[in-house]
């Protein structure tokens with residue numbers, strides 16, 4: 001059974017997240033380690049970090065994922081924005097280290113009309129810089145597949161692997177597969193045949209060993225729309241069967257699977273229960 005869970009929002013009270021996760025039935029949780037809409041993120045106080053780890057063990061949360069701030073653009077062509085993004089990303093790595101979080105999920109970046117290739121190289125440079133500035137940290141950095149809205153890069157497997165290959169630290173990088181984003185980007189998962197095709201392609205291009213996390217979200221928009229709108233599981237264009245298939249796929253049995261669906265905590269509890277008990 002994979003580690004099924006959801007994103008937990010706890011304003012400024014990190015140490016409360018594991019207990020909330022347990023209440024909702026989570027075996028894994030995803031959190032923002034600071035306010036995701038602000039540039040300034042404070043370091044995690046040692047007492048908070050200690051409390052968080054105790055709470056994680058007590059509430060039997062097998063795995064915690066950090067999601068990076070939405071403000072960060074590691075591909076930004078503007079020097080000031082790029083510097084802010086890199087600084088915020090480094091602070092994210094440091095907070096995650098303090099909390100002993102093994103994976104940080106982030107959106108690769110936006111090229112802002114500078115072109116995809118420019119962005120892929122810039123992101124790899126930013127990642128290398130951040131990794132080299134944090135020699136005592138070891139969280140893996142997971143590139144999240146995007147829907148390809150606007151000038152976002154990372155909506156094709158080929159782009160994700162190019163970032164990894166441009167980096168001097170490919171062993172520190174992995175991928176988070178968001179089902180809604182992938183579908184909006186044009187990767188079909190609906191029939192068994194298309195599902196197999198998509199993961200065979202993933203394996204050929206990126207390698208399934210680099211897949212470290214799922215975001216389980218249904219999609220409000222049709223295949224290839226390039227629009228990122230999450231739907232509740234079974235209520236979008238993907239459909240319930242897809243989530244059953246992923247949760248029951250032996251290749252993914254050890255992975256965290258995080259929902260970021262609409263409807264708040266009550267809904268998360270219902271969806272987690274449904275996915276855990278489904279055959």
Ligand SMILES: [Zn+2]
Nearest residue numbers: 144178215260
């Ligand atoms: Zn996601």
Ligand SMILES: [Zn+2]
Nearest residue numbers: 180181228230
């Ligand atoms: Zn999304």
